[in-house]
Amino acid sequence: MNDYELIGSPGCGSAIVEMALSITGIPHRLTELPYLEPGPGRDRLLKLNPLGQVPTLILPDGAVMTESAAIILHLHDVSPQSGLVPEPTAPERVRFLNLLFRLVGAVYPTFTYADDPPKWTLPGPAADRLRDTVMERRANLWREIEAQVGKPHVLGKRFSALDLYVTVMTHWRPNKAWFIQNCPALAAAASQAEKNPHVAAVLERHFS
Numbered sequence: 001m002n003d004y005e006l007i008g009s010p011g012c013g014s015a016i017v018e019m020a021l022s023i024t025g026i027p028h029r030l031t032e033l034p035y036l037e038p039g040p041g042r043d044r045l046l047k048l049n050p051l052g053q054v055p056t057l058i059l060p061d062g063a064v065m066t067e068s069a070a071i072i073l074h075l076h077d078v079s080p081q082s083g084l085v086p087e088p089t090a091p092e093r094v095r096f097l098n099l100l101f102r103l104v105g106a107v108y109p110t111f112t113y114a115d116d117p118p119k120w121t122l123p124g125p126a127a128d129r130l131r132d133t134v135m136e137r138r139a140n141l142w143r144e145i146e147a148q149v150g151k152p153h154v155l156g157k158r159f160s161a162l163d164l165y166v167t168v169m170t171h172w173r174p175n176k177a178w179f180i181q182n183c184p185a186l187a188a189a190a191s192q193a194e195k196n197p198h199v200a201a202v203l204e205r206h207f208s
């Protein structure tokens with residue numbers, strides 16, 4: 001049987017899935033490619049995932065998964081003892097699901113649209129306006145999430161995949177200093193997660 005194959009790029013959301021794979025101990029291999037660079041790697045990625053996005057995960061049976069939240073839920077199904085997701089009867093389950101989909105459905109797309117606005121609109125003032133409004137929306141989303149963050153982990157006492165998202169995403173724009181100043185609970189949960197050796201090893205590979 002084949003191992004799982006994770007297609008990712010340095011500093012990207014694929015780091016979240018890489019952490020989850022490492023925590024579960026599921027055998028896997030990593031394929032790193034500059035996802036925006038034309039070439040055979042991107043051609044292959046586009047065949048697997050028409051959006052050309054990473055993470056893209058190929059399962060041992062050849063099935064392809066393209067959304068980080070779906071992948072996290074799947075890895076939990078394969079390895080429920082790893083604690084990535086609260087069980088259906090757990091009191092934290094509802095907050096987990098809500099925050100997971102807030103992160104992937106609302107926060108993550110702000111990077112899609114604000115990182116390279118001329119891709120989506122006219123260059124110049126229209127692109128500047130798009131970047132500003134999307135970044136403002138992102139700041140509001142983070143403040144909304146901040147108000148729900150527990151201690152020491154996002155869900156309070158228990159670690160979950162949410163801590164992986166927060167740890168990786170606090171390395172993205174604006175920067176760690178912004179989070180420390182504006183969202184100290186999120187920054188603290190991220191620092192706590194970094195103490196996990198699986199998390200620390202992946203962060204080291206992606207962000208140092």
Ligand SMILES: N[C@@H](CCC(=O)N[C@@H](CS)C(=O)NCC(=O)O)C(=O)O
Binds near residue numbers: 053067068069108
């Ligand atoms: N909803 C997707 C978003 C993935 C995503 O946007 N990944 C970025 C890299 S961090 C990407 O591939 N961007 C390229 C693009 O959107 O064209 C997920 O949660 O996995």
